[in-house]
Amino acid sequence: MRKKLIVGNWKMNGSQAANAELLAALKAGFNPAQSELALCAPAPYLLQLQAALQGSGIDWGAQDVSAHEGGAYTGEVSAAMLRDCGSRYVIVGHSERRQYHGESDDLVALKAQRALAAGLTPIVCVGETLPDREAGRTEFVVKRQLSAVIHAVGHCCSEIVVAYEPVWAIGTGLSASAEQAQAVHAVLRAQLRAATAQAERNRILYGGSMNAANAAELLRQPDIDGGLIGGASLKAASFLSIAAASPVVALSN
Numbered sequence: 147m148r149k150k151l152i153v154g155n156w157k158m159n160g161s162q163a164a165n166a167e168l169l170a171a172l173k174a175g176f177n178p179a180q181s182e183l184a185l186c187a188p189a190p191y192l193l194q195l196q197a198a199l200q201g202s203g204i205d206w207g208a209q210d211v212s213a214h215e216g217g218a219y220t221g222e223v224s225a226a227m228l229r230d231c232g233s234r235y236v237i238v239g240h241s242e243r244r245q246y247h248g249e250s251d252d253l254v255a256l257k258a259q260r261a262l263a264a265g266l267t268p269i270v271c272v273g274e275t276l277p278d279r280e281a282g283r284t285e286f287v288v289k290r291q292l293s294a295v296i297h298a299v300g301h302c303c304s305e306i307v308v309a310y311e312p313v314w315a316i317g318t319g320l321s322a323s324a325e326q327a328q329a330v331h332a333v334l335r336a337q338l339r340a341a342t343a344q345a346e347r348n349r350i351l352y353g354g355s356m357n358a359a360n361a362a363e364l365l366r367q368p369d370i371d372g373g374l375i376g377g378a379s380l381k382a383a384s385f386l387s388i389a390a391a392s393p394v395v396a397l398s399n
């Protein structure tokens with residue numbers, strides 16, 4: 147049996163005071179029998195998460211990592227530093243990084259490699275824009291994005307988490323339907339199976355306007371192993387409702 151993995155991506159939100167309140171509510175409400183939980187916070191707050199969450203069963207991590215190992219790279223945060231703050235996860239290739247910071251497939255792949263080398267689990271985001279979808283290019287785009295990472299990480303491929311996040315669904319209130327999401331997840335699952343004999347270890351999360359109302363249906367899909375939640379992770383009640391909606395399932399592959 148495997149529990150769904152529900153990851154909150156706080157994006158550029160939070161303050162020490164607001165975080166403390168949210169973390170206390172999450173710790174009080176988290177039921178480890180329902181799901182696995184993790185929070186990806188802005189880097190300045192990782193030590194606060196470490197202090198608050200150690201021993202709680204809730205994991206934490208960052209939203210980006212440098213492609214460099216260390217040294218004279220002003221403003222960058224290395225994978226080793228994230229580990230040093232107790233992080234388990236790091237998001238790489240979020241569409242907001244690809245869109246606003248020009249991150250290429252190759253750069254994302256290098257970041258995933260750096261994360262794995264430092265003992266972090268990269269959450270590799272892939273997803274098509276609305277014009278991609280309308281042009282029938284969804285499968286081509288997500289496979290190209292994942293392929294770069296698979297190629298770079300080689301035999302460590304089964305250690306990554308993949309997050310399918312259709313760009314048009316992020317922060318819009320317009321989630322992909324369960325059928326649309328499942329169809330893309332099945333494509334990604336097949337790609338992982340072709341790359342590694344241990345693809346059953348890979349989790350594929352859905353992200354894009356997942357909330358308390360639509361989570362149960364999305365998380366019931368056979369290839370949706372959890373969620374990457376933006377807006378709804380900023381309130382304890384909505385984030386915990388998503389965790390509570392997560393079915394515990396038999397391994398599908």
Ligand SMILES: O=C[C@H](O)COP(=O)(O)O
Nearest residue numbers: 155316317354355376377
């Ligand atoms: O990383 C999270 C995603 O970008 C989803 O954000 P959202 O739940 O606010 O749509």
